Amino acid sequence: MSQTTAVLLIRPLWVTDRLRVERITRATNMFREVEIAVALDVFDAAVGFGRLRDPDYESAGAEVDGDLAGWIVWGPTPGTVGTFDLYWIVVNPGQQGLGVGSALHEEMERRIAGRARLVVVETGGRSEYVSTRGFYAARGYQVVATIPDYYEPGDALIKLVKRHDLTT
Numbered sequence: 001m002s003q004t005t006a007v008l009l010i011r012p013l014w015v016t017d018r019l020r021v022e023r024i025t026r027a028t029n030m031f032r033e034v035e036i037a038v039a040l041d042v043f044d045a046a047v048g049f050g051r052l053r054d055p056d057y058e059s060a061g062a063e064v065d066g067d068l069a070g071w072i073v074w075g076p077t078p079g080t081v082g083t084f085d086l087y088w089i090v091v092n093p094g095q096q097g098l099g100v101g102s103a104l105h106e107e108m109e110r111r112i113a114g115r116a117r118l119v120v121v122e123t124g125g126r127s128e129y130v131s132t133r134g135f136y137a138a139r140g141y142q143v144v145a146t147i148p149d150y151y152e153p154g155d156a157l158i159k160l161v162k163r164h165d166l167t168t
Helices: 015-027 033-047 100-112 127-138
Strands: 008-011 058-064 067-076 083-091 118-124 142-152 155-163
Touching (some): 015 067, 015 083, 033 058, 033 067, 067 100, 083 100, 118 127, 127 155
Parallel strands (some): 083 118
Antiparallel strands (some): 118 155, 142 155
16 A cells, blocks of 8 residues: 655645635634635735735745645845734644644745844634644744733733844
8 A cells, every 4th residue: 555645836826816825714714704704814915916926925825735734925024124924824724733844844944044133923722722832932922921811801912022043
């Protein structure tokens, strides 16, 4: 019996990915409608869907066996020197555990090398986000702030930061 290995490809996000991005984001069952609208707005700005592409957003998609399995958007934080925000990283639940999130994060890190001092991530404090916070902790992010009841009662804002060496 032979075992097949999934083929993972990192590629640019395209305008034509919008419907799949929305489906992936909804499939996680992690985000409220207002958050999905924000995710799509950031996606639209990053790829130029219905408007000019915003050069302050950078993005990538990950395909597994030719199917968009995840997406990421990041960019320099306005008014800072060398600080970047990781705005969204979302992986299709059916394709989690295949290294998609890790590959997307590594692509971001490769592309910000030598430009970033800090990468800032904001995530929720609900129990559903325990694995998300673990994902960031495993990549060197540290919690720097918690604001209780930020998103809604019982859902804190957790702000994490990772330091980078500008010389690399």
